Amino acid sequence: xxxxxxxxxxxxxxxxxxxxxxxxxxxxxxxxxxxxxxxxxxxxxxxxxxxxxxxxxxxxxxxxxxxxxxxxxxxxxxxxxxxxxxxxxxxxxxxxxxxxxxxxxxxxxxxxxxxxxxxxxxxxxxxxxxxxxxxxxxxxxxxxxxxxxxxxxxxxxxxxxxxxxxxxxxxxxxxxxxxxxxxxxxxxxxxxxxxxxxxxxxxxxxxxxxxxxxxxxxxxxxxxxxxxxxxxxxxxxxxxxxxxxxxxxxxxxxxxxxx
Numbered sequence: 492x493x494x495x496x497x498x499x500x501x502x503x504x505x506x507x508x509x510x511x512x513x514x515x516x517x518x519x520x521x522x523x524x525x526x527x528x529x530x531x532x533x534x535x536x537x538x539x540x541x542x543x544x545x546x547x548x549x550x551x552x553x554x555x556x557x558x559x560x561x562x563x564x565x566x567x568x569x570x571x572x573x574x575x576x577x578x579x580x581x582x583x584x585x586x587x588x589x590x591x592x593x594x595x596x597x598x599x600x601x602x603x604x605x606x607x608x609x610x611x612x613x614x615x616x617x618x619x620x621x622x623x624x625x626x627x628x629x630x631x632x633x634x635x636x637x638x639x640x641x642x643x644x645x646x647x648x649x650x651x652x653x654x655x656x657x658x659x660x661x662x663x664x665x666x667x668x669x670x671x672x673x674x675x676x677x678x679x680x681x682x683x684x685x686x687x688x689x690x691x692x693x694x695x696x697x698x699x700x701x702x703x704x705x706x707x708x709x710x711x712x713x714x715x716x717x718x719x720x721x722x723x724x725x726x727x728x729x730x731x732x733x734x735x736x737x738x739x740x741x742x743x744x745x746x747x748x749x750x
Contacts, residue, residue, distance in 0.1 A: 560632025565601035583744035591615035595657035626654035
């Protein structure tokens with residue numbers, strides 16, 4: 492269970508925002524009343540809080556590690572793209588010809604940021620996130636984050652984020668609505684090697700890619716791209732037609748195409 496509150500230095504506008512979010516996300520609003528977030532969580536038996544601040548929404552847990560939207564490792568990848576290097580994810584989705592992409596596991600938004608920036612020709616780019624708080628924070632970043640490079644800011648604005656279960660979304664859309672469907676189960680079952688994942692420990696939705704998901708993805712799109720470990724059971728059980736990734740990296744993008 493989660494709650495919604497404001498920063499300690501609050502005002503009427505932030506309180507109103509927090510109450511609106513309470514209605515939107517169907518989570519209780521709890522006035523701050525000079526208490527720490529940890530005290531609020533203990534008093535209301537909650538695992539985490541969405542805190543509304545002047546700088547934007549923040550997710551805080553009992554461990555006290557806040558999460559606000561940031562580009563994370565995408566920042567370095569964007570710099571590499573500007574230097575003329577092609578990102579492995581962009582190669583996997585077919586960045587030169589793709590006109591529509593569905594990112595089923597938006598997470599922190601890093602991969603969608605890379606896709607949108609590297610494929611400015613996209614006419615439809617939808618990102619799905621199942622965790623309501625993470626989805627709200629990532630969408631806030633897509634809508635409000637200002638990068639020093641205006642092209643990066645514009646690419647974030649082009650992404651439409653939907654908070655829902657991606658399998659439900661796939662079942663509802665008509666075939667061929669998207670040229671490419673992308674899945675990153677590494678986010679929903681992460682190894683937590685990176686600091687940006689620490690505050691989400693124990694809060695992420697668990698999801699595994701089963702053969703029926705691969706089948707569903709190829710029913711809805713001509714190309715399905717899945718990010719996994721090179722020696723994963725998924726890649727052994729259902730070998731991709733091609734794998735894209737760094738020579739010395741344990742991670743690869745498996746490409747599947749409809750026959």
